[in-house]
Amino acid sequence: MEDNKLIMRTLSGQDLFPMLKILSKVKVKDMVLDFLKKREELSKWEKEFTEEETKDIGMAVFADIIDTALCNLDLAKEDINKLLADLCNVSVNEIKKLSMIDYTTLVMEFFAKDELSDFFKCISSSNVFKNLR
Numbered sequence: 001m002e003d004n005k006l007i008m009r010t011l012s013g014q015d016l017f018p019m020l021k022i023l024s025k026v027k028v029k030d031m032v033l034d035f036l037k038k039r040e041e042l043s044k045w046e047k048e049f050t051e052e053e054t055k056d057i058g059m060a061v062f063a064d065i066i067d068t069a070l071c072n073l074d075l076a077k078e079d080i081n082k083l084l085a086d087l088c089n090v091s092v093n094e095i096k097k098l099s100m101i102d103y104t105t106l107v108m109e110f111f112a113k114d115e116l117s118d119f120f121k122c123i124s125s126s127n128v129f130k131n132l133r
Contacts, residue, residue, distance in 0.1 A: 006088040006090065006098075006102075006106060007088065008084075008087045008088055008106070008109060008110065008113070009087055009088075009089065010115060011087070011113060011115035011116065011119075015083070015086075015087070016119075018079060018082065018083045018086075019083070019116075019119070021076070021079055022069075022076045022079050022080055022083065023069070025072070025075045025076035025079060026068065026069040026072040026073060026075055026076050027068060027072050027075070028065045028068050028069050028072075031061075031064060031065055031068055032065065062117065066111055069111075070107075070111075073107070080107070081095045081096060083110075084106055084107070084110065087110070088106070
């Protein structure tokens with residue numbers, strides 16, 4: 001990237017579709033569904049979790065999901081490159097030409113986006129997915 005650091009735009013609702021496709025390919029679907037099942041079981045406990053405890057549990061699961069996703073990124077390489085290109089308003093070819101450090105930095109910046117964290121918080125607190133198996 002030399003002096004031209006790529007800047008990622010804010011995630012939008014339309015980014016949900018390629019993100020879900022990528023999540024499926026990097027094998028985190030089962031982890032998310034398992035987490036939702038565990039969340040439902042935890043909600044049956046008599047103890048109510050504090051906001052801090054809930055946040056800690058969510059962040060631990062989020063870290064596991066990121067770890068699994070990172071280990072399986074090659075399974076969704078083309079989709080990831082397309083998403084990164086779209087987010088940075090550049091061509092897929094420009095993304096493919098990035099150095100290892102620049103590409104890794106870009107992927108890590110994506111995972112650090114506040115909107116992505118909000119996405120997982122929204123899913124984890126939703127009752128819509130609780131019966132999926």
